[in-house]
Amino acid sequence: MPTLNIQGKRVKVDDSFLQLSPEDQAKTVDEIAAQIGVTPQQAAPEPDMAPEGKAAQSLASDLSGMTQNPARALYDQRPEWQKPIIAAQDIGNIMGDAATFGFGDKIAAGLRAPFTDKTYAQELEGMRAGTQAARDRSGSASIGADVVGSVAAPMALAGKGVTMAGRLGTGAMTGAKGVGARAGLMGLEGAGYGALGAAGHDTDLGTGAAFGAAGGTAGSVIGDAIGAGLTKASSLIKGKPKVPDLTALKTAEKAAYDASEKAGVIVKPEGLQALSTDIKGKLADFGYDPGLQPRIAPVLSRLDDLSNGNITLKGIHTLRKLAGNAAISQDKSERAAAGMVISSIDDFMDNLGPQNVLVGDRITGPKALKEAISLGRRVRKNERFLEAINSAELRAASTGSGGNVENATRQNVRKFLEKGKGFTGDEKAAMDEIVRGTPGQNFLRLTGKLSPQGNGLMAALGVGGAMVNPAFGAASLAGLGAKSLADRGVRQGVQALDELIRSGGNAAALRAAQGTLAQLTQAQREAIARIVTGASMAAGRQAPAQ
Incomplete structure (x- = not known):
C-alpha cells in the first residue's frame, strides 16, 4: 500500500489511489488533510498565483513518482531485506x-x-x-x-x-x-x-x-x-608461426638433444674443476649445510667425480637434472641452493671457452642443449597441466549430473596457481584470470546457477515451477544458456593457457608469433552480431514507466 507524506505526517492509502486522476488525487489529499487536522493545501493553484510550500513540493514529488512509476515507488517502500x-x-x-x-x-x-x-x-x-x-x-x-x-x-x-x-x-x-x-x-x-x-x-x-x-x-x-x-x-607483425602441439614439441626436443650430441663436445677436467669451485663458493656464501639441504650433497659428490676426467654435454646435462631434483624440494632453502647450482651450470654452458673444450663444436652444442632443455620444460609443464584438466573433467563427470566441469576446472587450476612451480609470470596471470574470471564471465556464472544442469535442486524447482508458471522454466532455460556461455569462457581460458605454455610462457611473444590480433573467427563475428541483435530486440521491448 502506498504511503503519503502530508506536511510531515505519513498516511497509508489503498492501492486504488494510484489509479485516480491527478485532480482526484489532489482532492483526496485535501480530504485526508482535513481529517487529520492538517491545513490542506490549495487545490492545484495556477503557477503564477501561489508558490508551493516545501510540504506541498514534497507531496507533489511523492505523487509524481507514484504516478510515473508506481512499481518502483512501491518497491522503494519495501523493507531492505526484501x-x-x-x-x-x-x-x-x-x-x-x-x-x-x-x-x-x-x-x-x-x-x-x-x-x-x-x-x-x-x-x-x-x-x-x-x-x-x-x-x-x-x-x-x-x-x-x-x-x-x-x-x-x-x-x-x-x-x-x-x-x-x-x-x-x-x-x-x-x-x-x-x-x-x-x-x-x-x-x-x-x-x-x-x-x-x-x-x-x-x-x-x-x-x-x-x-x-x-x-x-x-x-x-x-x-x-x-x-x-x-x-x-x-598486419605489421612479421612471422606468424602456429604454436606447436605437444607432439611437435616432443619431436623438436628430441631433435635438439640429438643436435647437441652430434656436436661432439667433450669438456676437459679443468673446466669441470672450475665449475665445481664456482658452485662450492656460492653455496658457502649462501650458508649451505648438508644436514639442512641434504639433496645438494649428491650433486656435489657427482660433480667431484666428474671433475677427474673428460665429460660430454650429455653428462653435464645429467648433472643438471640431478640438481633439478633438489629444485622441487618442499624446503625453501634447499630449492634456493639448487637454483644456484643450476644457474652456475647454465652460465658455464653459455660461456664455454675454447680452453675448456677438448673437441667438438662449442657453439652449436651448448646452444642445442639449451634449446632442448627449454623445449623439455614446456613439454613437462604442458603434460602436467593437461593431466589436471582431464582430472577435473573426470571428477565433474563422476559427480552429480556432470554439469560442474567449470568449477572443477577452476579448482584444479587454482592448485597450480598456489603450488605449481616453474611457471612464468604470464602463465600465472592467465591462471589467475581463469580462477577469478572476468566480470562478464562471473555475471554469466551467477545467472547460470538457475540452470538445472549440475544442480539437482534447480532441476527439481525448474520442473515443478514450470508446472505452476512456465516463467520458471524460462528462467531455467536462460540459466542453462548463461551456464553454457560461462563454461565456454573457461574452456577458452584453458585453451589460451595451454597455448601459452606450449609457446614458452611469454604472452607478448605469443601475440607476435600468432598474430593474435587477427584471430577473430567467424564464430566470434557471429556472436557479436547476435549480441547486437539481442540488444536491438530488447530496445524494442523496453517501454518507459507510465
Whole structure:
C-alpha cells in the first residue's frame, strides 16, 4: 500500500489511489488533510498565483513518482531485506520473458486460466503486467537482463547449427561483397527472431522484425569491421608461426638433444674443476649445510667425480637434472641452493671457452642443449597441466549430473596457481584470470546457477515451477544458456593457457608469433552480431514507466 507524506505526517492509502486522476488525487489529499487536522493545501493553484510550500513540493514529488512509476515507488517502500529477493526475481522474470520471446506468459496464462475465475485474456494481462512491473522496478538493470535472455536461445540454436550465418558460402567471402552477404543473412535471422518476439508479445510483427533485422545487419557489419580492423593492425607483425602441439614439441626436443650430441663436445677436467669451485663458493656464501639441504650433497659428490676426467654435454646435462631434483624440494632453502647450482651450470654452458673444450663444436652444442632443455620444460609443464584438466573433467563427470566441469576446472587450476612451480609470470596471470574470471564471465556464472544442469535442486524447482508458471522454466532455460556461455569462457581460458605454455610462457611473444590480433573467427563475428541483435530486440521491448 502506498504511503503519503502530508506536511510531515505519513498516511497509508489503498492501492486504488494510484489509479485516480491527478485532480482526484489532489482532492483526496485535501480530504485526508482535513481529517487529520492538517491545513490542506490549495487545490492545484495556477503557477503564477501561489508558490508551493516545501510540504506541498514534497507531496507533489511523492505523487509524481507514484504516478510515473508506481512499481518502483512501491518497491522503494519495501523493507531492505526484501529488496534483493525481489530484484533477483525480477531479473529472472525479465530473462525468462526474453528467452521465450514472450510466449512464457502466454503458456502460463493458458495453464492457470482453467483453475481460476479469470479468463485467459485476464490471466495474460496480469502476467504481462507483472513482467512490465519487473522492468519498471529494475531500471537500467532490466536492459542487461533483457539482452542476456534475448541472446540465450539464438546462441544455443546456433551451436546446434540452426542459423542463417555462414550459409551459401558467405563465411568465406571477402571484401564488400562478403560483408554485404553476411549482413543480409544475419539481418534475415534477426528479422525472424524479432517477428517471433513480436508474436509472443502481441505487438506489431513488422516493427519487431524491423528491430531484429536492424540488429542482425548492424551486428554483422560491426563484427566484420572489428575483425578487419584487428587484422589490419596485426598486419605489421612479421612471422606468424602456429604454436606447436605437444607432439611437435616432443619431436623438436628430441631433435635438439640429438643436435647437441652430434656436436661432439667433450669438456676437459679443468673446466669441470672450475665449475665445481664456482658452485662450492656460492653455496658457502649462501650458508649451505648438508644436514639442512641434504639433496645438494649428491650433486656435489657427482660433480667431484666428474671433475677427474673428460665429460660430454650429455653428462653435464645429467648433472643438471640431478640438481633439478633438489629444485622441487618442499624446503625453501634447499630449492634456493639448487637454483644456484643450476644457474652456475647454465652460465658455464653459455660461456664455454675454447680452453675448456677438448673437441667438438662449442657453439652449436651448448646452444642445442639449451634449446632442448627449454623445449623439455614446456613439454613437462604442458603434460602436467593437461593431466589436471582431464582430472577435473573426470571428477565433474563422476559427480552429480556432470554439469560442474567449470568449477572443477577452476579448482584444479587454482592448485597450480598456489603450488605449481616453474611457471612464468604470464602463465600465472592467465591462471589467475581463469580462477577469478572476468566480470562478464562471473555475471554469466551467477545467472547460470538457475540452470538445472549440475544442480539437482534447480532441476527439481525448474520442473515443478514450470508446472505452476512456465516463467520458471524460462528462467531455467536462460540459466542453462548463461551456464553454457560461462563454461565456454573457461574452456577458452584453458585453451589460451595451454597455448601459452606450449609457446614458452611469454604472452607478448605469443601475440607476435600468432598474430593474435587477427584471430577473430567467424564464430566470434557471429556472436557479436547476435549480441547486437539481442540488444536491438530488447530496445524494442523496453517501454518507459507510465
